[in-house]
Amino acid sequence: METLETRELRYFVAVAEELHFGRAAERLRMAQPPLSRAIQQLERRLGVCLLQRNRRGVRLTGAGEVLLREGRAALDATAAAARRTRRAGGADSPEGPRGRLVLAVKAAASHELLRKLLDAYAAEPDSAEIEVLPCGISEQEELLRDGRADVALMHTPWNSLTGFDSEALTTEGQVAVLPAGHRLAARETLSLADVRDVPDLPLARWPTHGTYAPGPGPEIHNQTQLAQLIALGRTLAIVPDSARSWLWAEHTAVPLTDAPPVVTHIAWPAHSRSPALAGLIRTAARL
Amino acid sequence: METLETRELRYFVAVAEELHFGRAAERLRMAQPPLSRAIQQLERRLGVCLLQRNRRGVRLTGAGEVLLREGRAALDATAAAARRTRRAGGADSPEGPRGRLVLAVKAAASHELLRKLLDAYAAEPDSAEIEVLPCGISEQEELLRDGRADVALMHTPWNSLTGFDSEALTTEGQVAVLPAGHRLAARETLSLADVRDVPDLPLARWPTHGTYAPGPGPEIHNQTQLAQLIALGRTLAIVPDSARSWLWAEHTAVPLTDAPPVVTHIAWPAHSRSPALAGLIRTAARL
DNA sequence: GGGGGTGATACCCGGCAGGTATCACAGGGC
DNA sequence: GCCCTGTGATACCTGCCGGGTATCACCCCC
16 A cells, blocks of 8 residues: 655645645645646545546545545644654753753743743753743644644633643633723622623624634734723623733723633643653643 | 655654664665665754664664654554545545445444444434444554544543544443352452452453563453353453443353443544544434 | 674666646636 | 637656665674
8 A cells, every 4th residue: 555645745735725726836836737747646546536627726525625634634743743853853862951842832821830830840850941832822732733832731611632632730710801990890700691792892802713703892813902902991801810910900800600610731742752741741730 | 844755754663663774674675775875864854863873783862762753643644644535535426425434443342332323323314334343442543543444432441532532422330250150259249459369360461562461360362262261260350331241151240349430432533523423423422 | 803794885777756838628808 | 709818737858866786884793
C-alpha cells in the first residue's frame, strides 16, 4: 500500500480550500499545470474521485471532504513533528539545557494561576524553560495540534478538550459584569435569565475564526474594548470569577447562580509526554 | 519553512526502531547508502542531530526520541487520511451507498450491547453499512489512529480514551470467575483483596503487545483458554458482569464489591464527524 | 594485525516534479 | 452571430534528486 506524500496532501488541501486550481497554484508558489497533474495522479492512486470539475470552478466530492479533513490533521501532525523536533534540538547533550516548553494561554486569563504555576515549576529541580505564548482562546487548540505550542491552559466550556489529554486544575463560578450604576448592579445575585436579554445591555459579540455571528450586541475583539463598553453602559459580560482582577471602578460584578462553572485545565497533545512536560503537569496537579 | 515529507518520516522511524541502518534499509526494501544519505539530509534540514552514530550501532538523541514519537503520530494520521478517503470513495454519488463504517470491538466483549446497537442503527433511515472488526483490546487505539477503523467500543479502565472523543454508554460491576467447587465460590460477595493472592488460583496473564509480564499465573491468549483453565481449577479471572454470558457450567461468578466499575464507551478520532458516524453515535447515545 | 561488520562516500542513471506553451471549452458581453 | 475571457487539461522539455552499485574508513575483536 503506497502511502500519501506530504506534498500531495499540501497540494490537495490548497485546491480544496481555494476551489480553484489557479489560485491554489499561486498560493503554493507553482504553476497551474503541474498542480492539475498532481491532483489527477492523487485521484488515480487513491482510486477515488476527489473533485468535480465543472468547467466553471470546482466542487468537493464526499471523498474529497474526507481527505480535506483528514489531510489537514495529517499536515498538522507533520508540521508538529518538525517543530517539536527542532525545538528539542539544542538539548541533545544530556546535561545541556532541558528543552524549552511553549505554553499557550488565552491572554489575561487565569493570571493568578499562571503566576503560581510558573513560580512553582521554576522551583523544581531540572525544570525546563517555559515560553508563555499568549493567544486567542480559539487558537489554542490549533497551536497544540500543529506543534507551535506544547501545552496550554484551557477553559471549559469554551475550549473543547477532545483530542487532548488534560488535567483539571481549578473550578470557578461566573459573574455578570455590569455598569456600576445599572439597576441590576444592585442585586446580590443574578440568574442567566436575568441577564440574557436586558434591552439596554445586549451581550457583546466576539469573533470566532475572524467572523462575527449576527446579533444586537456590539462587535469587540479585545478585553479593553469590552471593559470600556461596559463602563459606558452599552453592554454587559459574563466572565469567570477570577476576571474580577481586571475590572474597573465603574464596573460591578454580580455572581450568577446558574451559569455553568468554568474549569481551568492544563492540556497537551495526547501522545506527547516528554520528561519536561510530565514535570510541568505534575507541578500543576499539585497546586 | 519547509515541511517534512512522508518518505523522510518513514525512513527515520524505521532507522530509529531498528537502531541499525542495514536492517532498516532491508525493512524499507532499499539499499543502505541512500538511506544514510536521506537521514543526513533530514538532520541538516532540521538543523538537529537525531542519531548518535557510535561506529557500533546507533543511539537516539533527545531530539530523535521526539521525532520518533511525533513522526509515528504523523505517519498514522497520513495513513488514516488515505484509508478513510479510499473507504469514502464509492459514495461520491449523492444518492449512492452511504459510506461504510468500520467498528472495532474487542472480540466477544459487550456482545449484547453490540447487537442492540447494530439493530437500532440499521433501523435508522440513511444508515451506513457497518463492518465489525474484531480485535484485541490493545489494538483498538492503533486501529482508530491509523484509519483502519472509524469508531470503537472501548472499555475503561482498560482502554485509554486520551486522544479520542467518546460517549459513555453503560457501566457495570465486575465479578470474580471461580471454579465451581472452590471454597471462595460459596461466598455471596468478594473483595479484590480476597482474590488477589489466592495461593492455588494465581491470576492468569494476558500478553500486552506480544509479551507477557512475569508472574506466577498461567500465560493465556484467548478467552477459551481462560475458561478452560478456570474450569480446571488452575486460575481465576476478574471480568465485567456482562461476561457471564460466556461462562461454563463449571464456573461460578461472585460479585466483587470494590472492583472499579467498567464503563463501555463509543469512541472515535477527535476530528472526524462524518454524517454516518454522527448517526451511529446518536443511536448509541439513545440506547 | 587482519577480518568482519558498521555507517559514509563517490559516482551514475532514470524517473518525475516542475516549468512553458498551448489547447479545449463554457459563458458573457457586444 | 462573434470574440474575448477565464477555466482546467494536455504536450513536451529539462534538471534535480531519489535510488542503485562499488568502495572506503573505521572500530572491535579474535
